[in-house]
Amino acid sequence: MDISAFVLFWAAIFTSNILLTNFLGMCSYLSVSKDIESSFGLGISVIFVLTVTAGLNWLVYNYILVPFDIIYLQYIVFIIVIAAFVQFLELVIERYVPALYYTLGIFLPLITVNCAIFGVSLFLVIRSYNFLQSITFAAGSGIGWLLAIMMLAAIRRRLKERLVPAGLQGVGISLIITGIMALAFVGFSGIVQIQ
Amino acid sequence: MKETSKDIRIRNRMMPGAITLNGFIGKDKRSIADIIAADENTLQTLQKTPEEIADRMQYFTDASFSTFAGNITLDDIYDVETEVTRGKLSCPYAHGGQFRKSVTKLTNTSNNVTVTWTALNIHLIKDHHFFEGKGSTYRTEPENLVKALF
Amino acid sequence: MFITILKDVALLSAIGVTLAIIMVLAQRWLSNYGDCTIDINGKREITVVGGNSLLSSLADKQIFLPSACGGRGTCAACKCKVESGGGPILPTEKPVLSAAELAAGDIRLACQVKVKSAIKIEIPSSIFNIRRFNAVVSEIIDYTYDTKGISFKLSEGEKIDFQAGQYVQLDSQPYKGVKQKVSRAYSISSKPEISDSLQLIIRYVPEGICTTWVHQCLKVGDKITLTGPYGDFLIKDTDADMIFVAGGSGKAPIKAMLEHLAVAGCTRKMTYFFGAKSTKDLYLTEEMHSFENVFPDFKYEPVLSHPDATDNWTGKTGYIMPYFKDAIRDPKNTEAYLCGSPGMISAVSKSLMEYGLAKDKIYYDSFG
Numbered sequence: 001m002d003i004s005a006f007v008l009f010w011a012a013i014f015t016s017n018i019l020l021t022n023f024l025g026m027c028s029y030l031s032v033s034k035d036i037e038s039s040f041g042l043g044i045s046v047i048f049v050l051t052v053t054a055g056l057n058w059l060v061y062n063y064i065l066v067p068f069d070i071i072y073l074q075y076i077v078f079i080i081v082i083a084a085f086v087q088f089l090e091l092v093i094e095r096y097v098p099a100l101y102y103t104l105g106i107f108l109p110l111i112t113v114n115c116a117i118f119g120v121s122l123f124l125v126i127r128s129y130n131f132l133q134s135i136t137f138a139a140g141s142g143i144g145w146l147l148a149i150m151m152l153a154a155i156r157r158r159l160k161e162r163l164v165p166a167g168l169q170g171v172g173i174s175l176i177i178t179g180i181m182a183l184a185f186v187g188f189s190g191i192v193q194i195q
Numbered sequence: 196m197k198e199t200s201k202d203i204r205i206r207n208r209m210m211p212g213a214i215t216l217n218g219f220i221g222k223d224k225r226s227i228a229d230i231i232a233a234d235e236n237t238l239q240t241l242q243k244t245p246e247e248i249a250d251r252m253q254y255f256t257d258a259s260f261s262t263f264a265g266n267i268t269l270d271d272i273y274d275v276e277t278e279v280t281r282g283k284l285s286c287p288y289a290h291g292g293q294f295r296k297s298v299t300k301l302t303n304t305s306n307n308v309t310v311t312w313t314a315l316n317i318h319l320i321k322d323h324h325f326f327e328g329k330g331s332t333y334r335t336e337p338e339n340l341v342k343a344l345f
Numbered sequence: 346m347f348i349t350i351l352k353d354v355a356l357l358s359a360i361g362v363t364l365a366i367i368m369v370l371a372q373r374w375l376s377n378y379g380d381c382t383i384d385i386n387g388k389r390e391i392t393v394v395g396g397n398s399l400l401s402s403l404a405d406k407q408i409f410l411p412s413a414c415g416g417r418g419t420c421a422a423c424k425c426k427v428e429s430g431g432g433p434i435l436p437t438e439k440p441v442l443s444a445a446e447l448a449a450g451d452i453r454l455a456c457q458v459k460v461k462s463a464i465k466i467e468i469p470s471s472i473f474n475i476r477r478f479n480a481v482v483s484e485i486i487d488y489t490y491d492t493k494g495i496s497f498k499l500s501e502g503e504k505i506d507f508q509a510g511q512y513v514q515l516d517s518q519p520y521k522g523v524k525q526k527v528s529r530a531y532s533i534s535s536k537p538e539i540s541d542s543l544q545l546i547i548r549y550v551p552e553g554i555c556t557t558w559v560h561q562c563l564k565v566g567d568k569i570t571l572t573g574p575y576g577d578f579l580i581k582d583t584d585a586d587m588i589f590v591a592g593g594s595g596k597a598p599i600k601a602m603l604e605h606l607a608v609a610g611c612t613r614k615m616t617y618f619f620g621a622k623s624t625k626d627l628y629l630t631e632e633m634h635s636f637e638n639v640f641p642d643f644k645y646e647p648v649l650s651h652p653d654a655t656d657n658w659t660g661k662t663g664y665i666m667p668y669f670k671d672a673i674r675d676p677k678n679t680e681a682y683l684c685g686s687p688g689m690i691s692a693v694s695k696s697l698m699e700y701g702l703a704k705d706k707i708y709y710d711s712f713g
Contacts, residue, residue: 064360070353077360084364091375098459102436106203169232208419212523216554263620263664263692264650279686280550281594282530285419290440293421295687296550332552 003194005136008129011194012140018116019148020182021189025116028107029149030174039153040146041103042111047142049089049111050120053082054138057121058131078121079112086112116145127194151181202227208287209328219287219319221330234326237337243345248337249321251344252312256299272305284315286323294318301343308343310335384465393460399427400455409475409572410468411514415526416456423455430464477572478503482565483542488628491549492594493560494534497542497569504540505573507533509580509601510682510710513573515545517555520562529555532684532710533574534597536604546597578684578710580606585706586679588672589617590665590693595684596629598710602682607639614642616672618665620689621649624656644672666696676701683709 003011018024025046032042057078065071090108094101101108111117120141124134155177164173206227211218223230238245259267259277266276277299286292294315302309313333319325327334378395383402385391393402400416400423403409414420421441431453438454439447446452458464480497488494499505507513514528535544549560563569580587580602589599599617606615621627626649633645648665652658661668673679681697683690690709697707 060360064356068352068356070356073353073357076357080361080364084368087368088371091371095375095461099433099435170228208417212519212525212554213417214414214419215552216523216557217552260688261692263666263689264622265686265688277688279688280548280553282413283420285414285421287419288440289419289437297686 003133003192005132007192008133008194009136009140011192012137013144013147014185015188015191016194017144017148017185018120018141019145020178020185022119023182024119025114025145026178028110028114029145029152029178030171032107033149033152033156033174036150036153036157038103038107039149041100042107043142043146043149045089045093045104045108045111046114046116046145047139049082049086050117050138050142050145051135053078053085053117054120054124054134055131056081056085058124058129058134061125074122074125078118082117082121083112116141148178148181152177205287205289208289214284214287215332217332219325219331219333220328221332221334223328223330225328227325230326230328231324234337235324241337241341243337243341245320245324248340248344249317252299252317252320252340255301255344256297256312256314256317259299272303274302274304276300286315286318288323292318303343306342308339310339310343378461381460382463383460384463386467386470387465395460395462397460398456399425399431399453399458399460399464399466402460403455404477407476408468408472409477410455410472411475411575412456413514413528414456415528417525418454418457421454424452425455426451426467427453427458428465428467430460430462431458432461474506475572475575476505477570478505479568479570480542482563482567482569484544485563485565488546490625492546492628493549494544494546495559495563496535496544497571499541499543505543506540507537507543507574509533509537509605510578510598511574511576512598512710513543513545513571514575515555515559515571516569517558518562518569520558523554523558527554528572529553530575531594532576532578532597532601534600536601536608538605538608546594546600548594576710578682578708580682581680581708583680584613586614586674587616588669588679588681588697589615589683590620590681590689591617591684592620592689593626593685595710598684599682600629600632603633603636603643607636612641614674615640616644616646618668618672619645619647620665621647622651623649623653624658646672666693669696669700673700673702677703679706681707683707 012018016022019026019029028042032038060077060081061074065074065077086109090101093108120138124137129137152174156174159173168176206220208214209219209227255269255273255275256277258269259265259275261267265278266274268274277297280296282296283293284296286294297314298311299313300309300311311333312335316327316333319327326337376396380392381395383391383393385408391406393405398416400410400412410425411422412420413422418437418441424446428451434447434453435457438457441454442452479500482495483498484496486494510532512530512532514530516526516528518526531545531547533543534546535542547556547559550556578598591599596619603617617633619633627647630647636643637645646661646665646668648661648663648668649658650662650664652662679702681702683693694707698704
């Protein structure tokens with residue numbers, strides 16, 4: 001792929017937003033967006049995990065999976081790497097930033113199964129990005145995810161839930177809002193095409 | 196939908212055996228937010244706010260505390276009895292509130308409705324709009340409370 | 346083909362094992378805090394293995410900060426001053442600390458603060474007398490339909506040093522649907538002269554986690570743990586007349602006080618008013634009346650407010666307040682010891698003060 005890493009970075013945030021365009025990473029996005037502070041903490045963790053695991057997975061793919069011809073095992077290996085890294089991150093956060101550890105609670109280990117993380121690792125394989133492109137694409141995706149969750153959290157805070165019909169309260173209205181945000185982001189799509 | 200870690204911690208504290216023997220949720224499978232929303236809707240149709248109900252409950256509880264044995268009859272129709280046990284209970288929302296273990300029973304002799312509540316109930320209703328889950332020991336339906344108290 | 350499969354599996358396993366080894370090393374390095382010192386009140390220093398909560402680290406060294414919720418961060422009983430080494434205030438502590446405590450910055454919940462490095466704390470010195478005891482249930486007496494007297498024999502060689510009127514915190518065990526332990530306060534009802542066992546009087550409270558466990562599960566021979574002694578509801582060493590007022594399970598500290606005075610000797614005028622509803626609430630009546638033969642001037646006065654017609658009760662009826670008149674000979678030289686609900690205590694205090702007792706000579710152990 002010939003796209004510059006810089007362009008990839010911005011594209012990952014706006015035109016190819018991992019959440020609003022690709023609809024990956026919805027689960028924790030919908031639950032944690034009730035509270036703006038947790039959303040911010042989770043978003044920062046996602047950026048960090050995404051960037052590092054994308055780098056790690058790129059290295060593992062190109063120096064272990066390809067040379068040894070076990071590309072078909074990429075799904076398992078990527079997940080193992082992500083799980084191990086998140087576990088490691090949990091230990092580090094518990095030691096150095098215990099306040100964040102308690103705020104995130106169960107959502108920290110849940111980042112492991114956040115499909116945005118896995119999705120980005122697979123994208124960089126499918127689109128054959130080089131190392132720099134992978135890192136910037138992942139960082140951009142993380143920032144795009146953070147952007148999306150912060151927007152939903154801000155809207156939910158102002159939303160008068162009691163005006164919403166009973167059947168749509170909670171998840172229903174969140175999905176509709178997400179859809180409207182995604183439509184708005186479609187407006188960016190002509191700027192640069194990376195998928 | 197998953198609850199945030201804060202909600203999960205609060206719900207765990209409401210389970211049987213955490214703060215009281217039978218807990219605050221009973222057999223209700225709804226999330227705490229849903230329980231509160233449903234009761235708030237009921238109260239809107241009854242045209243009473245949780246604060247009004249809680250203040251009235253507090254009025255009766257305080258009145259019965261003024262007597263030696265904890266019972267009193269007010270306005271000829273409200274028979275109130277309160278029993279207190281030693282110790283304090285903390286609110287499951289864990290904001291540091293400690294509440295005495297008192298159980299107040301009020302019988303409205305004009306319509307024969309009896310309701311029972313604890314000091315913690317008054318706080319949960321006033322500050323958290325929480326009437327406890329269906330099937331829990333101290334849940335009183337808002338309609339019964341309004342019928343008995345007013 | 347077979348070789349390929351073996352090779353692939355071996356590679357996958359190698360990746361997995363490498364990551365696992367990295368994780369184990371990371372765990373050792375990151376979660377291991379080594380030995381940490383806790384400096385207490387500037388006078389005593391203890392060394393504990395790092396990584397545990399302050400509450401449990403102190404408990405391991407036999408220093409027991411009060412705790413009713415067992416370390417879950419809800420009861421706020423374990424508040425203490427952490428001068429340094431406690432780290433930042435955690436979200437689990439913030440809800441339970443008052444605005445003034447948050448502003449001071451050094452009041453923390455011992456059950457939430459983790460000991461990760463050298464830490465300096467300040468705790469009241471009375472805490473040092475509190476210990477955890479292992480005991481075995483030696484006797485269960487049914488005093489009334491809802492009240493039991495439970496005797497506990499402490500483990501071999503252990504002795505409890507307490508004063509009459511103090512209480513202990515009994516730890517309940519998981520049972521039936523209750524998965525967690527709680528600890529609840531009960532006054533000691535036996536005399537301090539017996540130091541290798543103690544008795545508690547426990548009334549069944551329908552929604553109570555601990556009393557349900559005691560009444561439905563506890564049997565002679567069961568092992569339990571308790572901590573104590575706590576409390577400052579004590580007899581004052583003067584020669585003033587004494588009036589005791591306690592109903593129901595409130596009799597426990599009074600029983601301890603009277604049994605102790607019987608041994609220590611007491612010539613003061615004493616009257617004990619036991620207020621109850623009907624005869625089925627009375628218990629230990631003979632023992633209380635027997636004190637009238639032990640002390641030169643002691644009267645036990647049970648007063649029933651709603652005796653059943655079938656009881657044939659010939660004693661005093663109604664509430665106890667009107668009967669104070671006969672028990673008070675010199676209000677300025679009379680002390681009162683009350684144990685019961687806040688409502689009872691305020692009604693009785695008011696009545697005693699109307700009879701002329703001084704407010705600061707009315708001592709109470711209030712339930713709420």
